Amino acid sequence: MHSFYWACFGRPSCVREVLKDSRVKVNEPDNDGETPLCYAARFGSPDVIKWWIASGREIELGEPGDVFMDAIGVAKEYDRTEVVSLLERLKENPVETRHAVRVELGLLDELAAEMFALVVFVSDGLLKTKATGVKAGAKRTRFFNIARRLPLELHMLLCFRQVGSCKEIIQRQRGCIQVAGLEPPVVLKLHQLTPHAPPARLPSQPSPALPAFPALSMTACQSGTSCP
């Protein structure tokens, strides 16, 4: 069992910290062949799995019937109804589930949620290697899907320093993000505009009551000016 296994035993803040390190093999089975997700499904709190989902890192649910890797089956076996529900939602509709989980965890806006995901990418080294060529594969596609929605300044912020808790940074700055490492320093102002539509739902599915998902626009201004 490596560190991520230990974190999966119901330690949400530990999982959050460990997930930021790309070297952690989150889906690697232990010596018995059981995956961290199975441990989390059996022993951990649902928040552990929620932070994992919110991070955007890959989650291998395993094949049904596989005694070591079928996380949903393990959760059912141990009567973890909330975990079963969460994982089944994830299996059915990953995008919508990730959105709902991020809102639930307090990542109340798109930027905060994507910043947490981007910390993972910074940790992966994808942003740093952008100038010399990004690694190929699925991560590249995912990186560009996220990156093209964020301004260059934010990319640079994430390149220059590890962002700790994006939620804290946004709150601490009263709607502004101080961009470090740029000369002259830049402040990104966040303005909440019109409500942003959550991902489309299938007609047959009941619409869960999600809070409005505010859209953000960002404008750069010089440091030292007052932010609204």
Added chain:
Amino acid sequence: MLAAVEKGDVKELAELIRQDPDFKVNLVGGDGITLLHYACMKDDRSAVIPLLLAHPDIDVNVKTNMDALLLLGLFWTPLLCS
């Protein structure tokens, strides 16, 4: 260092690492776990995780050298009760 990790005291751990930069961060103790494993056991120790992960020699995937079920009995059950 174990005491600093147990308290989740980042400053104390950083100072101890500064004093002994050559310490074996991946050393598996007699109980079969490393400092990082120990830090991952409780939420109030999570503050020291980034510090340990920043160590240049850290192996984040180093595994315990004891049976998982035995470790669970040793650590997980008492933690639940704490």
